[in-house]
Amino acid sequence: MKYVSGPYFEPDFDPVLDRLGTSGVVVDNETREDCSLVKVDSVNRDGVLLEMVQLLTDLDLVIYKSYISSDGGWLMDVFHVTDQIGRKLTDPSLPGFIQRALLPFQRSGSPKFTTCLGNVVGPGGPDVSDCASLEFTVHDRPGLLSSITQVLVDQGCHVASGQAWTHNGRAAGVLYVTTTGADGAALHPSRWARIERLVNAVVDARENVSGERRWVCMSAPVRGRVHTERRMHQLMHDDRDYESGPAPTPVDEEHFCMGDRAATAARSVHRTQTRVTIENWEERGYAIVKMTSRDRPKLLFDTVCALTDMHYVVFHATAGAQGPLAIQEYYIRHKDGRTVDSNAERQKVSRCLVAAVERRASHGVRVEVRATDRSGLLSDFTRMLREHGLSLLRVEIKRQKEEAIGTFFLVTDTGGEVRPEALCAVRARVAEMGISLDVAKGAPGWPPVKKTRAPATSPADQERPRSSLGSFLWSHLGKLSNNFGLIRS
Incomplete structure (x- = not known):
């Protein structure tokens, strides 16, 4: 994300205000040389912002x-x-696909879209409606995923796709599975109940802490599942992974002034701490959430997802980055109209936002795995990692045509850095199974190659004091009020 000098409305944003009679999506390739502008104006219904960000991510x-x-x-x-x-x-x-995806009554029967990475996406995200789902939250430990996937293999199940995350000593996962047998009893509810009991037994057998919380649920195939990555956030939030660790550090307000000094300081950050500050703007009835963190893919989705699932509504926001530093500012209210009223609530919301960002932060060595998809593939690979003393921090697996593709973040069983010779040994062993393993230098395409540069800022503009979103927003309030008959602020 590239941050600009203070929040603003795009040059072609104001005309949107004059055509609010119909919903629309416009992809503008003329205004900027270095990127496209996706402009959306639609009826504001519950959750539509998260759906929009989720769709762009998918x-x-x-x-x-x-x-x-x-x-x-x-x-x-x-x-x-x-x-x-x-x-x-x-x-x-693309504009028509996005518009149909944002209108629930147009989603059924809508065509799918193939992304630049070859992923096929429907209006509601990747289709997993023909798969059963295994969800779990448990204390993290070496070999956890290997043990769980072995149960699935023993019960004639194949992991088609899924994700697993770890954070603050907790682990959560959503695995979508199909049966490998041809008998009609494979889809009977008792089959899924049996698998759930067996996974619970495996988890329970390895727990050494009295009263340790855990949760396992196996459910039959169903349409309309919650988006996988949103479900991962929900599982970890319900597991209270945000409770561990020190209180979040407040943001450095200089980063919201957007001058050259702040930009230079941001570029010099090597390991950026996630920071959150929450204040109430009592005159307007908003809570103002300011966040800074290391920039990375899917950051906006993770933040909006956390706010939405805590039942906060985003009314105005701006997000971008200076070098490696991502900067986000949100004006929110709770669904019941409250702001973030108490110190205890501010602490909880701050912790939840930091957790949402840190769950997907990249730690450990990242490896990309490809193989012809087959039953037991994930179990075989994770067992090999376990035998070589390696543990998983984060996992994402999917299928493209007949090929299984996986991304794994690895550390040693003691949490240390993986040595190159250990990776070479694993690569040699899994090659015998028909699995290719490559060490990734970073997220593919992140940051993407910029083919052109944005216009340079003049020296006069660089010295001019920058305003925050609050002063900017309310300078436009009169115009907004003339066009919105239902604004309540």
């Missing part, structure tokens, strides 16, 4: 900046995006 797009305004009955958003290779969005079917 489409393998990189969001550099975002400007969000959803006060009253309409939502108006502008996202600066490219694909993962740094290119503008030129597919003429």
Whole structure:
């Protein structure tokens, strides 16, 4: 994400205010040389902002900046995006696909879209409706995923896709499984109940802490599942992974002034701590959430997801980055109209936001794995890691046509750095199983290659004091009020 000098409305954003009679999605490739602008104006319904950010993420797009305004009955958003290779969005079917995906009554029967990375996405995200689901939250330990997947193999199940995360000593996972048998009893509810009991027994047999909390649930195939990554956040939040560790550190307010001094300081940060400050703007009835963290893929989705699942509504927001430092500012209220009233609530919301960011922070060595998909593949690979004294921090597995693709973040069983010779030994062993393993230098396409540069800022502009979103937003309040009949602030 690329942050600009203070929050603003895009040059072509104001005309949106004059055409609010219909919902629409516009992909603008003319305003900026270095990215496309995805402009959305639609009826503001519950959860639509998260759906929009989730959809752009599923489409393998990189969001550099975002400007969000959803006060009253309409939502108006502008996202600066490219694909993962740094290119503008030129597919003429993309605006229509996004618009249909945001309208629930148009989703059924809508065509799917193939992303720049070859992933096939439907209007509601990847389709897993024909798979059963195994969900779990448990104390993290070496060999956990290997033990669970071995149970699935023993019961004639195949892991088609899924994810597993670890954070603050806790582990959570969502695995989508199919049966390998051809008998009709394979889909009987008693089958899933038996697998759930066996996984619970494996987890319980390895727990040494009295009263240790854990949760396992196996469910039959069903349509309309919660998006996988959102479900992962929900599982870890319900498991209270945010409770551990010290209280979050307040943000450095200089990073919100957007001058050269702040930009230079941001670029010099080597290991950026996630920081949160929450204040109440009593005159307008908003809680102001300011966040800084290391920039990374899917950061905006993780933050908006956390706020949405805590039942906070985002009315206005801006997000971007200076070098490696991501900067986000949100104006929110609880669904019941409250702001963040007490110190205890501010602490909880701050902890939850930090946890949402840190769960997907990249630690350990990242390896990319490919193989022809087959039954027991994940169990075989994780067992091999276990035998070589390696543990998993985060896992994402999926299927493209007949190939299984996995991303694994690895450390040693003691939490240390993985030595190159250990990776070479694992690579040699899994090659015998038909599995290719490559060490990734970073997230593919992150940061994407920028083919052109944005216009340089003049020296006069660099010295001019920058305002925060609050002063900027309310300078436009009169114009917004004239166009929105239902604004309540």
